[in-house]
Amino acid sequence: DDPPLLDSLPPSSPGMPIIDNNTKMTVLGPLMALYTIAAGYYVGTAKGNWGWFSYHPAAMLLAFVGLAGNAIVMKKVGGLVKTRWHGYIMSAAALVAAFGWYVIYSNKDMFGKPHATTWHAWLGIFVMINYFIVAPFIYYTLSPDIGIMKGNKTLRWVHKWSSRATTGLAWVVCVMGWRTMQGDNLFNQAVFGAPLLLLAPLVLLDL
Numbered sequence: 001d002d003p004p005l006l007d008s009l010p011p012s013s014p015g016m017p018i019i020d021n022n023t024k025m026t027v028l029g030p031l032m033a034l035y036t037i038a039a040g041y042y043v044g045t046a047k048g049n050w051g052w053f054s055y056h057p058a059a060m061l062l063a064f065v066g067l068a069g070n071a072i073v074m075k076k077v078g079g080l081v082k083t084r085w086h087g088y089i090m091s092a093a094a095l096v097a098a099f100g101w102y103v104i105y106s107n108k109d110m111f112g113k114p115h116a117t118t119w120h121a122w123l124g125i126f127v128m129i130n131y132f133i134v135a136p137f138i139y140y141t142l143s144p145d146i147g148i149m150k151g152n153k154t155l156r157w158v159h160k161w162s163s164r165a166t167t168g169l170a171w172v173v174c175v176m177g178w179r180t181m182q183g184d185n186l187f188n189q190a191v192f193g194a195p196l197l198l199l200a201p202l203v204l205l206d207l
Contacts (some may be wrong), residue, residue, distance in 0.1 A: 018207050021076040028202060035195050036066030043192070046181055053107045057177060062111045063172035064127075065196070067093035069203050072164060074205075083144050091139075094131040101128055120176040127170045132134030134163060161187075164204045171196045 017024075040061045044054030071089035074082045101124070108115055116122055138159055141149040149155050175193045182188045201207050 015126060019202060021078075024073045024202060025070075025077050028073055029068070030204070031195075032069040032199065035067050035199075036061045039065075039192060039195075043178060043181070052103065052110075055148060056100050056103040056107065057174070059096050059103060060170075060174055060177075061122075063093040063097035063100060064167060068167045068170070070198070072167065072203055080144055087139065087143065089132075091135050094128075094135050097128055118176075118180065120173055120180060123169060123173045123176070127166055127173060130166045134159070134166075135178065168200060168204045171200065177189065 019027075026170035043057040043061070044050050044057065046052075067089050071086045071093065074089070075086040105115065139147075141147050141152075142156060142159060144150060175189070175196065179189055180191045182192075
């Protein structure tokens with residue numbers, strides 16, 4: 001028989017999170033989606049009208065906050081269907097991020113600018129490589145349908161926390177990119193970064 005999937009903790013559990021996981025999915029999920037739309041448009045038009053470059057921050061926010069963030073809170077609820085959708089959405093996040101990378105790469109080419117000259121760029125590349133390596137590996141090892149190691153609790157633990165850490169780093173990289181665009185404008189930096197700072201412990205940790 002297939003090993004049981006890890007579900008959310010029962011109400012009587014002493015380790016119950018501050019906010020139950022179903023509430024996180026139904027409340028935090030839409031909040032992350034709204035943040036993605038608002039911040040994506042705000043950043044995309046910060047330098048004027050919407051242009052080709054605008055798709056870079058918009059795609060990265062959609063990938064790592066709107067999609068990956070929702071995939072994480074969905075997985076916290078547990079169950080076979082949500083575990084499958086967690087994988088589908090994380091894979092979609094990787095593809096959307098790849099589009100965002102293509103936008104910035106081609107945009108720099110158009111203006112004759114050098115590539116990968118900042119910590120924002122190098123950390124972003126690290127996140128991208130991680131997502132694209134992890135996606136097929138986890139599919140073939142931990143997929144609830146075909147995973148050859150889906151019952152391995154150690155691998156599941158490592159995947160859970162390393163992937164959340166990578167997604168958290170992606171959020172930091174998004175803030176770094178916005179800081180580069182805004183320079184010393186601390187107010188605009190705070191408006192962009194504060195929602196992620198508030199969401200991070202609830203989404204990325206088991207609080």
